[in-house]
Amino acid sequence: MSAKEVNELIRQAAEKAMRETDSEPEPGLTEEINWPIKVELHRGLAGAISNTTQIGYVNGAKGWLIYRGFNCFDLAEKSSYEETCHLLLHGRLPSSSELSIFNEQLKKYRRVPQPVLDVLRMIPTESSHPMSALATAVSMLGNLDANSEDISVENETEISLKLISQMATLAGAIGRIRQGKEPLTPNPELSHAANFFYMLSGTVPDEMNERIMDVSLILHADHGMNASTFTTMVVNSSLSDMYSSVVGGISSLKGPLHGGANQQVVLNLREIGSVENVDSWYQKKRAAKEKVMGFGHRVYKAYDPRARIFGPIAKLMAEKSAENKTIYEIAAKLEEVVVSELGQERKIFPNVDFYSGIIYKAMGIDTDMFTPIFAVSRIAGWTARALEYLADNRLFRPRAVYTGPIKIDYKPIEDR
Ligand SMILES: CC(C)(COP(=O)(O)OP(=O)(O)OC[C@H]1O[C@@H](n2cnc3c(N)ncnc32)[C@H](O)[C@@H]1OP(=O)(O)O)[C@@H](O)C(=O)NCCC(=O)NCCS
Known part of the structure; x- marks a missing residue:
């Protein structure tokens, strides 16, 4: 290639x-x-x-x-x-x-x-x-x-x-x-x-x-x-x-x-182990209200353009060995399952980290x-x-909203 x-x-x-x-x-x-x-x-x-x-x-x-x-x-x-x-x-x-x-x-x-x-x-x-x-x-x-x-x-x-x-x-x-x-x-x-x-x-x-x-x-x-x-x-x-x-x-x-x-993604894909296990693994994550690594983004509410590139490259790399192929197939299935539930409604799609780890692994x-x-x-x-x-610097210095008490009398240590 x-x-x-x-x-x-x-x-x-x-x-x-x-x-x-x-x-x-x-x-x-x-x-x-x-x-x-x-x-x-x-x-x-x-x-x-x-x-x-x-x-x-x-x-x-x-x-x-x-x-x-x-x-x-x-x-x-x-x-x-x-x-x-x-x-x-x-x-x-x-x-x-x-x-x-x-x-x-x-x-x-x-x-x-x-x-x-x-x-x-x-x-x-x-x-x-x-x-x-x-x-x-x-x-x-x-x-x-x-x-x-x-x-x-x-x-x-x-x-x-x-x-x-x-x-x-x-x-x-x-x-x-x-x-x-x-x-x-x-x-x-x-x-x-x-x-x-x-x-x-x-x-x-x-x-x-x-x-x-x-x-x-x-x-x-x-x-x-x-x-x-x-x-x-x-x-x-x-x-x-x-x-x-x-x-x-x-x-x-x-x-x-x-x-x-991306490190977590590959560990998860290994843990899933086979395409058949994807559904049950995902349902367990959802039931535990855990996030699926490699999905979602603070800014992207559409498909991450980097993942658009990495996805096909990961597929290309998958041809290199049987192990890579399995990992890629599990990933592709996981994408299908996550996006079918969370894509349309929640705008959660694969991000850059979903396929990059698979590529590095290969x-x-x-x-x-x-x-x-x-x-x-x-x-x-x-x-x-x-x-x-x-070149036009100004110190970054936001503020926080204080939600604690304002006036508490100080007690000597022996009175606390
Ligand atoms: C990237 C990330 C931190 C953005 O977070 P955020 O803008 O703070 O969004 P939130 O964590 O508040 O998530 C908003 C909602 O989407 C859900 N969500 C976000 N990412 C999700 C994911 N990967 N899997 C499942 N649900 C997800 C949250 O559970 C939350 O749902 P709720 O409103 O019902 O509580 C978040 O999507 C995430 O943790 N993704 C997994 C880690 C990851 O891949 N990071 C690499 C980013 S390039």
Whole structure:
């Protein structure tokens, strides 16, 4: 199977999406804002507006994902992760000479300082989650960078490039160490996606695996004011340094309601075990009022466009082994069952995490490394949005509604 076939699948997914969604923007969410504005507040800040941006747009009702005007289907089919990072950070697609310079900059930063690898080796793999190790590693990078406290946009942009490059090296090293192996030296001959695959698995990917990893990195690169992006921006808005801000983003992404879901999906599919068990497994979940991982989204009330791409790719990957095929068939059945009950009425559809884990699994990647792959990609959106906001910074500082008592007399400890 070739990279061309993967691109063809993406094109077909795009055509299907076009047929099913029309082209109306959301007036309230695609216009200049005159502050202050009135918004309704819901729990979890649902629907709240935090800032304006030119970086990316998610239209949840239509199922659109747009980076700086380009729809995700075009970028997934025709672009590369490096080009997408240039787009997000610098606001436009690069010319070929700009792309060569950008690639060289990223390659120059791939190696991480030795003390960071030493720290990673000290982390006990049995008790630690790889996302916690990743946060420690990025914090250590900051401690070692003599310029980390220079928070000028220029220096923070350079640090962002470094972090985009090094997140892949760190995730690769963590994956290897967790398997009791030595971290690998980055290979400057390879693209970002291929080098990441190599550092994680020890094997240079074939054309198809490189393309699929690249597509995955492109599709996870940015996604509105999701929890980890907002966390990164909140930390950065206090004029903290970019490393500390990104540590915040990693910590937020770790949770199963956010980036940790794809790992859970694969564990659930394994637990289900066979297509015949899907119905009863789902009914038990519903009876226990538990959510099904990989479904639902705060913003998308339509089919997640990333899942539109990952679904067919997961099917393609399923052909690789009998085990992959079974996992895919269970997933496809689970989608059918969940969507038939919750799709029409509750607008609950598969999200990006439903099929991504199946793809990584078919690539031979360990389940606990799925969320770090998300971080290797999302670092682009975190830093691009933090930099955009930094240029016209104002500290994020909402308020809470206090519901406790106001006036209680203080009693000495012996009288309580
Ligand atoms: C993503 C997510 C956190 C969004 O949450 P949210 O906007 O806060 O929505 P809520 O959790 O309040 O859910 C709203 C309703 O839909 C239901 N719902 C949401 N996701 C569901 C799911 N995956 N399975 C079953 N029901 C779900 C909730 O039970 C709730 O029902 P209720 O109104 O009867 O109580 C949520 O859909 C979820 O937990 N999904 C599973 C985890 C996941 O896949 N995360 C990756 C996101 S990319």
